[in-house]
Amino acid sequence: MNASPETLPSALAVVDQRAAAKTNPETVTAIMLLLATVLLIFGSKLISPALGSWEQVLTILTLGSFLLVAAFGQGLVILTGGLDLSVPGTFMLGGVLSAAWIGSGDVHLWFFLPTILLLGGVVGAANGLGVVLLKVPPFIMTMGMSIIVGSIALGYTGGSTLGAAPTLLKALMKGDTLGVPNIVLLILVFSIAGWLLQSRTHFGRNLYAVGCSPAAARIAGIPITRTLVLVYALSGIASAFAGALLTGYSNGATLRMGDAYLLPTVAAVILGGASILGGSGSFINTLCGVLFLSTVESVIAATGLDQGWRLIISGTIIVLAILIQQAQASGARPGLSRLFKRSSGQPKS
Amino acid sequence: MPDATAATLQMQGISKSYGATVALENVTLTIGPGEVQALLGENGAGKSTLVKILSGVVRPDSGTLRLNGEVYAPGSILQARRSGVTTAFQELSLVQNLSVAQNLFLPSALKGIAGLSSTKAMHAAARDILERYGIGHLGVATQVSELALAERQRLEIVRAMQFKPSLLVLDEPTAALADVQWLFRLVRELQVQGTAILYISHRLAEIRELAQRATILRSGRSVSTVDLGAASDGDIFEMMAGHGVVRSTVVPLKRASRPRPVLVVNDLEGCNVKGVSLTVGEGEIVGMAGLEGQGQRELFRLLAGDGQPKAGQILLNGKLLRLTCPRDALRAPGGIAFVPEERKVEGIFASLSSANNITLPVLDRLSTVGLVSPHREARAAKAPAKEVDLSDRYLNFRIGNLSGGNQQKAIIARALLSGAKTLLLFDPTRGVDVATKEAIYHAIRRHAANGGSVLVYSSELPELIALSERCLVMYGSRIVADVAGSDMRESYLVGLLTGNAQVADAVSH
Numbered sequence: 001m002n003a004s005p006e007t008l009p010s011a012l013a014v015v016d017q018r019a020a021a022k023t024n025p026e027t028v029t030a031i032m033l034l035l036a037t038v039l040l041i042f043g044s045k046l047i048s049p050a051l052g053s054w055e056q057v058l059t060i061l062t063l064g065s066f067l068l069v070a071a072f073g074q075g076l077v078i079l080t081g082g083l084d085l086s087v088p089g090t091f092m093l094g095g096v097l098s099a100a101w102i103g104s105g106d107v108h109l110w111f112f113l114p115t116i117l118l119l120g121g122v123v124g125a126a127n128g129l130g131v132v133l134l135k136v137p138p139f140i141m142t143m144g145m146s147i148i149v150g151s152i153a154l155g156y157t158g159g160s161t162l163g164a165a166p167t168l169l170k171a172l173m174k175g176d177t178l179g180v181p182n183i184v185l186l187i188l189v190f191s192i193a194g195w196l197l198q199s200r201t202h203f204g205r206n207l208y209a210v211g212c213s214p215a216a217a218r219i220a221g222i223p224i225t226r227t228l229v230l231v232y233a234l235s236g237i238a239s240a241f242a243g244a245l246l247t248g249y250s251n252g253a254t255l256r257m258g259d260a261y262l263l264p265t266v267a268a269v270i271l272g273g274a275s276i277l278g279g280s281g282s283f284i285n286t287l288c289g290v291l292f293l294s295t296v297e298s299v300i301a302a303t304g305l306d307q308g309w310r311l312i313i314s315g316t317i318i319v320l321a322i323l324i325q326q327a328q329a330s331g332a333r334p335g336l337s338r339l340f341k342r343s344s345g346q347p348k349s
Numbered sequence: 350m351p352d353a354t355a356a357t358l359q360m361q362g363i364s365k366s367y368g369a370t371v372a373l374e375n376v377t378l379t380i381g382p383g384e385v386q387a388l389l390g391e392n393g394a395g396k397s398t399l400v401k402i403l404s405g406v407v408r409p410d411s412g413t414l415r416l417n418g419e420v421y422a423p424g425s426i427l428q429a430r431r432s433g434v435t436t437a438f439q440e441l442s443l444v445q446n447l448s449v450a451q452n453l454f455l456p457s458a459l460k461g462i463a464g465l466s467s468t469k470a471m472h473a474a475a476r477d478i479l480e481r482y483g484i485g486h487l488g489v490a491t492q493v494s495e496l497a498l499a500e501r502q503r504l505e506i507v508r509a510m511q512f513k514p515s516l517l518v519l520d521e522p523t524a525a526l527a528d529v530q531w532l533f534r535l536v537r538e539l540q541v542q543g544t545a546i547l548y549i550s551h552r553l554a555e556i557r558e559l560a561q562r563a564t565i566l567r568s569g570r571s572v573s574t575v576d577l578g579a580a581s582d583g584d585i586f587e588m589m590a591g592h593g594v595v596r597s598t599v600v601p602l603k604r605a606s607r608p609r610p611v612l613v614v615n616d617l618e619g620c621n622v623k624g625v626s627l628t629v630g631e632g633e634i635v636g637m638a639g640l641e642g643q644g645q646r647e648l649f650r651l652l653a654g655d656g657q658p659k660a661g662q663i664l665l666n667g668k669l670l671r672l673t674c675p676r677d678a679l680r681a682p683g684g685i686a687f688v689p690e691e692r693k694v695e696g697i698f699a700s701l702s703s704a705n706n707i708t709l710p711v712l713d714r715l716s717t718v719g720l721v722s723p724h725r726e727a728r729a730a731k732a733p734a735k736e737v738d739l740s741d742r743y744l745n746f747r748i749g750n751l752s753g754g755n756q757q758k759a760i761i762a763r764a765l766l767s768g769a770k771t772l773l774l775f776d777p778t779r780g781v782d783v784a785t786k787e788a789i790y791h792a793i794r795r796h797a798a799n800g801g802s803v804l805v806y807s808s809e810l811p812e813l814i815a816l817s818e819r820c821l822v823m824y825g826s827r828i829v830a831d832v833a834g835s836d837m838r839e840s841y842l843v844g845l846l847t848g849n850a851q852v853a854d855a856v857s858h
Contacts (some may be wrong), residue, residue: 221767
């Protein structure tokens with residue numbers, strides 16, 4: 001009775017504003033993705049009792065780890081408003097070189113693994129230089145790079161499958177530490193490190209700024225050339241690392257081993273609520289997107305359908321999930337600001 | 350009050366919320382045919398939302414709109430246009446990489462005769478339109494991105510007018526225009542033809558010249574609709590702010606001697622900049638006046654490190670600067686920070702919070718072993734936010750969701766926090782309300798009082814006169830005058846601005 005009808009709505013508005021500042025749409029997206037993942041795992045138990053077990057969860061995590069590592073790099077590049085289509089080539093490079101150089105022993109691992117990651121970084125840095133200095137659109141630059149790198153790997157192996165993997169990588173993918181599967185630890189450590197880099201460092205913040213508005217980033221004194229070259233280099237390192245991990249898991253490297261990971265890296269980032277135009281997104285959300293996608297893949301694989309049908313179903317689910325996510329996101333933001341957001345062109349150097 | 354049935358536009362009880370933020374609440378507004386009505390309100394009062402509702406960008410949550418007596422509920426800008434409502438947006442809705450002609454006909458050029466569009470026919474039609482509205486000097490094939498801001502604004506206005514709307518919404522139409530008479534002439538023509546015009550501006554003098562009535566918005570509500578003839582400026586400010594506005598009085602600084610020079614420019618040459626020399630001293634606020642396109646924009650950009658001069662020197666604290674990018678200017682000893690004019694494009698990072706926007710250049714200082722401390726970041730943003738009177742509660746909000754005035758405050762706060770002693774402010778109060786202007790003036794004066802140097806360009810002469818101790822005038826790529834003290838009068842400066850130094854002197858003496 002004390003509150004007059006005049007003051008009540010405005011008082012409520014203040015309370016609501018505070019609430020709005022706390023629950024951001026990204027958190028909602030992450031929770032929705034995790035819920036969908038859990039529902040899928042339990043739901044699959046209804047289809048086949050063999051599913052929904054701890055072993056299945058572990059398989060999902062293992063298969064998801066390659067995607068998570070590659071999607072980390074992809075997410076950083078997308079954050080700047082770019083796109084890295086060189087994932088398949090660099091992924092294969094990392095996988096093939098791990099099998100070919102290190103082989104099944106671990107003798108030179110401590111020299112070769114960093115070298116392989118460095119090579120991935122060099123490939124990525126070349127992407128970055130092409131995008132910034134030569135002003136080649138990111139998708140053309142990186143796609144061309146993927147073909148070049150993939151062809152080098154093809155020539156190097158002569159087209160044959162390399163059936164050897166370093167013991168340490170195998171242990172990393174399949175072993176335990178104190179009863180906890182190494183793969184769970186890897187995902188945990190990588191997720192925390194990735195999140196810290198993206199959300200808690202000056203470099204990470206610069207990525208958001210460049211993605212939001214290259215022109216404003218330039219005026220604000222952000223070193224755009226350095227930032228972009230570094231971000232593509234990081235993506236190259238991540239893809240090469242993911243390739244090395246897959247070699248360790250599957251006990252060998254095959255040609256085209258990275259091809260299946262390109263669309264999922266982009267899908268995981270976008271599913272997580274990042275804008276394909278750059279400037280928004282969180283690595284925790286990418287992690288949720290990865291878990292969801294890997295679960296979908298694993299459940300579909302368990303249905304025993306033909307490869308063609310499986311791809312059709314997983315493709316449809318990715319598109320539908322992204323549509324739902326986009327509809328939810330655009331409902332939460334006023335439309336006009338998005339319309340004007342990208343009126344600036346390519347970043348100048 | 351015009352008869353409700355004869356009104357062109359009638360808004361009844363319009364409300365709109367964005368998520369939890371109430372933008373408009375029970376707003377009522379009526380405009381009759383041939384009426385120019387002003388819409389006044391501080392930043393964040395709900396003007397932009399009202400414009401978006403009228404132009405079909407957003408739908409109201411409740412309330413009714415009637416256009417010429419019929420229910421009006423547009424779902425898009427195109428539907429609004431078909432119903433007879435067009436809008437010249439403050440943030441200019443032109444497509445940068447299309448030509449003037451293409452922009453003029455968007456999107457109908459896509460479906461011309463026989464489904465094809467003829468460039469020739471389109472150019473001819475565009476030329477006709479530009480001629481008719483007095484901007485025939487614009488090339489129809491020119492890309493919009495190549496036009497000066499004032500020309501883009503003219504094009505935006507002409508595009509809205511040429512659809513012959515029954516209601517025309519002009520949102521801050523003179524924000525970038527030096528020549529307002531061109532607009533006034535066109536508005537009066539439309540008025541005679543019976544077009545209703547909603548005119549949104551912060552410039553009371555313009556409003557008094559054009560409009561008969563004004564509706565005042567405060568915190569999303571329509572406070573009242575007043576007859577402008579009967580309301581004084583003070584009355585209007587009071588209705589906008591909800592309390593009497595304290596007008597700051599300028600205390601001219603008394604100096605014993607010339608201040609120590611900080612920014613010194615010698616014979617600078619560049620695109621649209623010819624032989625420019627100037628000095629800005631320690632603790633000095635130097636104004637820059639110029640009509641649109643006289644080279645002031647290019648000069649500011651050269652000083653900010655955006656583009657390189659063909660010849661000449663820029664010295665900061667006696668040290669020669671070689672600037673290749675704005676980063677160099679910011680990091681030079683002493684530092685030069687630039688606040689550009691187009692805050693949506695070059696100022697804000699829309700998806701980051703205000704605090705993130707402010708602290709971006711100094712994050713290194715707020716980090717331990719490479720990791721940013723959110724706590725220290727939040728604290729660091731508070732001090733500069735206080736300097737520009739930006740409320741703490743906005744610091745966690747996405748800056749893209751804030752009003753233009755609050756965005757501008759955050760950008761200036763960023764420049765202040767960057768530690769640069771020299772500030773280059775290009776039209777820092779463009780399109781912001783009275784209270785925000787005052788806050789910005791205070792921040793500028795405080796910066797100078799603490800030993801900083803400021804070079805500020807403004808399209809509003811009274812602002813320069815109130816703010817600066819000295820005023821440079823640019824005309825035809827050159828600095829033609831350095832005016833100080835009692836010479837800083839509007840009548841005299843106007844003469845200089847238009848290149849009539851002799852006439853100006855005659856007025857002066």
